[in-house]
Each structure stands twice: as structure tokens, then as C-alpha cells.
Amino acid sequence: MGLDVVWEPLSRYPHLPSHIRSWLQDSGSLTDRIESACSVFNLTLIGEGEAQLHACERQSLHINATDNHTVREVLLCGDERPWVFARSVIPPELMSSEFNQLGEEPLGRRLFNDARFRRGEFEVCRIRHTAFTPEIELPLWGRRSVFYFQQHALLVAELFLPASPLYQTGS
Numbered sequence: 001m002g003l004d005v006v007w008e009p010l011s012r013y014p015h016l017p018s019h020i021r022s023w024l025q026d027s028g029s030l031t032d033r034i035e036s037a038c039s040v041f042n043l044t045l046i047g048e049g050e051a052q053l054h055a056c057e058r059q060s061l062h063i064n065a066t067d068n069h070t071v072r073e074v075l076l077c078g079d080e081r082p083w084v085f086a087r088s089v090i091p092p093e094l095m096s097s098e099f100n101q102l103g104e105e106p107l108g109r110r111l112f113n114d115a116r117f118r119r120g121e122f123e124v125c126r127i128r129h130t131a132f133t134p135e136i137e138l139p140l141w142g143r144r145s146v147f148y149f150q151q152h153a154l155l156v157a158e159l160f161l162p163a164s165p166l167y168q169t170g171s
């Protein structure tokens, strides 16, 4: 599953409810925030390997179709429920160095423990995807940002799934 959607700057939504804005613009590690919001945290690795990129991903990273990048897709689960689907586009040079042997270790553990990574601005998307059986009123919210490291850039996109606390007003 990809996130080939329309991305807009977060500033496009100046009047978001505070519980939604709080999650979308949280500049810390999402893994850490999810871990602190549940009793049992689990990361499920859906896939990791070279894959076709969406046009919106290539545009974000300023790469062309022939550039090889690794796509990593995971589910971040809180208390046995899927809270976030994440899709990251990672240059091979980083997969063989800073992100070597990542497996089911959260990407954020490496990113946020290395001051050499710099995070760019957030963009957000809204998905009215009928495939989801919404326990919440649609749309689903997603966010993405680029992390810069030396001459490399990697894209991290996160879709907040219906069970995510982002949709709960008290979160």
C-alpha cells in the first residue's frame, strides 16, 4: 500500500482541533509518543526493499525514476491495535550505513539519537479511503517530512489509522 496522495503544508489547516494538530506536528519521535500512549507497543515490518516510488515521493526527494531507493513499510501498533502505517523512502547509502540491520527496530531510534539528521517541514494529507471501516469519521490524516543527513535525504510518511489516539479528543 502506498501513500500516493496530495500533500499540503500543515499551514493549510490553521484551525485544526488541538488533538489532531498535536499529533500531526509533533517533531519528536512518533515511536516514543506511541510507546508512552499505550501499554504494549509493537512494530510490524510489512516490507523493506527496492520498490517503485510514487511520483509524489520522487518529487519530494528530487529524484528520478531510475534512482534506486529502499521502501520500508511498517505498522506501529498500540495495545495490539494498528495505530500508524508508515512508509519511508531511504537512499541505499543510508540502508548500508546508518540504517544497517534495522529489521523491527523503529527507524526513529536511529534518527532521533543522531544529531546529524535534520528534519524538514511537515506536509499533511487527508484520505477518504473507503477501504477503511472507520470507527471514526473520515478523513484519515497523514503526515510526511524529509530527514536530511549530509548529502542524503530520506522521506518518512505516516498515516494515522482509525484506532490511533489522534482521533480521540482527549489524546
Ligand SMILES: C=C(O[C@@H]1C=C(C(=O)O)C=C[C@H]1O)C(=O)O
Binding pocket: 028, 029, 030, 031, 032, 043, 072, 073, 074, 076, 084, 086, 087, 088, 105, 106, 107, 108, 109, 111, 156, 158
Ligand atoms: C521516524 C520515526 O520512526 C517511526 C518508525 C518507522 C519505521 O521503523 O520504519 C517509520 C516511521 C516512524 O513512524 C519516529 O519514531 O518518529
